[in-house]
Amino acid sequence: MHRSTSIIRWLMITFAVVIVAACGGTARPSVSAPCISEKSTALLVRWGDEDDSLRTITYYEVNSKGEVTRYRGTSRDSVTSDYRGWIPHDAYCERVASTRTAFLQTQAMNVRGVRARFMEYVNPNGDVFLRVVWNPDLQTFQSRFIRPEYEAFMQHLRDLN
Helix, strand or coil: CHHHHHHHHHHHHHHHHHHHHHHHCCCCCCCCCCCCCHHHCCCEEEEEEEECCCCEEEEEEECCCCEEEEEEECCHHHCEEEEEEECCHHHHHHHHHHHHHHHHHHCCEECCCCEEEEEEEEEHHHCEEEEEEECCCCCCCCCCCHHHHHHHHHHHHHHHC
């Protein structure tokens, strides 16, 4: 009887350790990425799609910790959100730097059709509010820098699942 009790105890402890280890690896980040300065802790990057004919919007937002949230709905008033996961800080820092460069190269663009794709780079602490909108059905010269950034963020989303 003593041997079976110790085996059961060992199995319970092993099971508990596996559960704790599995949950501990997916904990949400508690601090901003190392590339984020004190003035940029409110930085948000958003990207998504709007469809005027369906009156729908789906977009994603990543904060300075690398946490990704999805927003979707039929109008801005009925948008719901759900947490999707987080991008590792090294990948996040690379992506944010590349996105900032793409915005500097693009400067200003608002070319939409019935469907619109957009990216935003927002840092309220630094009074930075940048938005680029393009028609996803066209591969225009003006959107050449921002399209790869959009696709790179979408790849990060696929990697989260």
